[in-house]
Amino acid sequence: MIDEGGWAKLWVRDFGFELAGAMMLVGLTIAAVRRFILRPRIVRTELPDAASILFLLAVVLGGFILEGMGIAGGIPGHTQDIEYSFLGYAISLVLPASSGDWYDAAWLIHGIMSALLIAYIPFSKLFHMIATPIVIELEGMMSKEVRR
């Protein structure tokens, strides 16, 4: 188990994950506003496009709510230095302590959704997260004179 007061818990699991999640949230919000509200001409929204953003948003938001439930309910592992989980802590302020009763169920839902998201990647447009860096590297390795 991770040491309750150790640096890994404070700076990686609490602060690091929160920061990464917050950055994803900002990016996904921008993407959602652009795709669903601003709708520039070049953006074409079909089911796979909407599903990718909404799926990611659900997982990221779910993570913050889960953290908030853990802190509000005083779940072990969420009782010390809780301000390092800055967004989860903020959410915990508006949640009742009884939300901790649902923590295990919420954790399971969040875990299953995260696993499904990872499984969805190869079959979705999100596969470009893997394919694009590989292609960029391969293109750079290929001589311009002999292309194929």
Place this chain on the structure above:
Amino acid sequence: MKKLDISKLDVLALMRFDACTRCGECTATCPTGGEAQDVELVTPRGKILRLREFYKGQYGLRARLLGPKYQSDADLDELAKRAYECTICGQCKTVCPAHLDTIDMWENMREFLVSNGLGPMPEHQQIVKSIENYDNPWMQPRTQRSRWARKLDKDITVKDSLKEHSDVLYFVGCTAAYDPNIRNMALDTATVLSKAGIDFGTLGNEEGCCGSTMLRTGLREQVRKMAEGNIARFEQAAPSMIVTSCAGCYKTLRQDYPMFGKLPAKVVHITTLVDELLRSGKLVPTKRVEGTVTFHDPCHLGRHNDLYDEPRRILGSIPGLKVVEMERNREEARCCGAGGGVKTAFPDLAGKISALRVEDAERTGAGILTTSCPFCYQSLKATIDAKGSKLRMTDLMELLRTSL
């Protein structure tokens, strides 16, 4: 309905299709899909998504679990037609945030279409037959290939490089050799080389079509014999440098020929050689050429070969000439509409794209529009004449020759 043969789509090609993020950046600036006609399927994103849907429908996970989904002949024909409406200008490559080499993708896609009997377009067949029978796309006899040189000044010597060694081999290209309206491009190039004191020659009537048109339309394997023939003649001539004045020949010789055989000499475009000659003082433009000029970047020189500065330095060296840029220049230059077999198969579409480029040039206030590609020259000149524009179309070597 048919089973698609995807053997022409290699791992890199398939990976590129998956790497497309569907962002749509390419759709706005695509000259055929975005600007000249608002058709999503012609845009890079449209083509990628449709082709991916087709081959995944037949070979993807769902196809393996539930059986393949075959597309109707009409759907396949539509994809092919739309794919051939692309000029392969490479504008999409410039704007693609995923840095996809879309130029290679479209040529590869056409090879795939050809291997499945879906390409090239019927209009291209006439050119293919002409190249196969006459070794040029203009249905002109081989014996007339070197006729252009008869109009050269008597003091200019063009060697027959197959009989007499020359330091530089000038690969004239079919269009400059046969098209009477473009012939001056060859004459001016030869004159400039002569004035610089270059020891140069040509392959005369033995020069074969480089095969650019066929390569751009997906007929790669059919070009092999032609390319090997030209390479054998290059080896026989054994020059230290092969120079082309045609941007299409330049791309083909430099980028495609190494797949068919090793070239015995470096391939350079005339603008690169002339730029070096100007900088070394071997060519000194002295006569003033009054006027304001704007340069159109041919796709095959610019986006395909990163050759942007040389033509501009040449123009800058001509006394009296004022050079102005079009709003879209260099990597962002609009296409002239003639490339990728579009002018042959879809002349109206090519005309629309060309009109946009002529309007770009007109907005600069320049009186002269110049370029360094015979196809761009043909396309832009036709539009200038058709719309009665005040622009004067010239080849870059013509401007330089006037100044020497």
